[in-house]
Amino acid sequence: MTDQVHTVGEWLDARSPGTRLGPKAERVRHVVSTQPSFASYATAAEVAERAEVNGATVVRFAQSLGFAGWPQFQAEFRSVYVVRRYDVDAGAPTTGHAGVLATAFARDAENLQSCLHTFDFTAGAAVVEAIHAAPRTLVVATGTHALPAQGLAMMAASRGYDITLEDRGGAHLANALARLTSDDCVVAFSFWQHYKQTVAALRFAQQVGATTCAVTDTRHSPAADHADHVLIIPAEGISNFRSMTVATSLAYGLAAALIAIEPQRSRTAISHVDSLWQDMDFFVPD
Numbered sequence: 001m002t003d004q005v006h007t008v009g010e011w012l013d014a015r016s017p018g019t020r021l022g023p024k025a026e027r028v029r030h031v032v033s034t035q036p037s038f039a040s041y042a043t044a045a046e047v048a049e050r051a052e053v054n055g056a057t058v059v060r061f062a063q064s065l066g067f068a069g070w071p072q073f074q075a076e077f078r079s080v081y082v083v084r085r086y087d088v089d090a091g092a093p094t095t096g097h098a099g100v101l102a103t104a105f106a107r108d109a110e111n112l113q114s115c116l117h118t119f120d121f122t123a124g125a126a127v128v129e130a131i132h133a134a135p136r137t138l139v140v141a142t143g144t145h146a147l148p149a150q151g152l153a154m155m156a157a158s159r160g161y162d163i164t165l166e167d168r169g170g171a172h173l174a175n176a177l178a179r180l181t182s183d184d185c186v187v188a189f190s191f192w193q194h195y196k197q198t199v200a201a202l203r204f205a206q207q208v209g210a211t212t213c214a215v216t217d218t219r220h221s222p223a224a225d226h227a228d229h230v231l232i233i234p235a236e237g238i239s240n241f242r243s244m245t246v247a248t249s250l251a252y253g254l255a256a257a258l259i260a261i262e263p264q265r266s267r268t269a270i271s272h273v274d275s276l277w278q279d280m281d282f283f284v285p286d
Helices: 008-015 023-034 036-041 044-051 055-064 070-084 096-118 121-133 143-158 170-178 196-207 245-261 263-279
Strands: 137-140 163-166 185-189 211-216 229-232
Touching: 008 023, 023 036, 023 044, 023 055, 023 096, 036 044, 036 070, 044 055, 044 096, 055 070, 096 245, 121 185, 121 211, 121 229, 121 245, 137 143, 137 170, 137 196, 143 163, 143 185, 143 245, 143 263, 163 170, 170 196, 185 196, 196 211, 245 263
Parallel strands: 137 163, 137 185, 185 211, 211 229
Antiparallel strands: none
């Protein structure tokens, strides 16, 4: 993007000055401008699904900007967005601290609303069943991607599931992977940009026959390539951050669904854990 064009929205406007978009095309533009990582790699059909329009509308949107079709638009858009992604001002408001916070809240609210309409609940149920059926589950993530992963592992473990998080990588991850069997399950949280070790963990788990699940932001991510079950969620943030808000909400939902399968098992487990917490004097007295 040029010095005069600071956001994806402004770049889109510069491509079609004065062009009036119809309601459906505006929905496509909204998806592209607010979820650029997704739009950079998603197919026209995937963008159409998220925008709640048909594929032809996505193609016509690209053509209205002067491109032959969606692939041609996407090729240039990807190069523009990738170049811009490290600019700390990209997508951030300039109205002071309150404006930045409000924008962050609004961005996450949009992500949650989008996910509510586009999430594959059948795939979500399959992940819940895979974790429930496995004698052991390994959750893998790195960096900020580990925030929701930690929540899932902690909550499920406290409710009686043999589930652990490995977010340290290196020898720690290698040792955890070496113990996997074909009966186990691996759940990886991986968003753009994807960590090599997370993708490698999924690939290895798949090779040994373990059930693999990926939580990611596009079906074309390298993590999805090595997963039996793929959960696609938005992760766009502001100021070039990836937002883990929807991923954290998903972690809570998966944990709650696991608890609902065997409520008595969960009650017994949390009662035992609660006793240990009390004995170890974890909390400030009420």
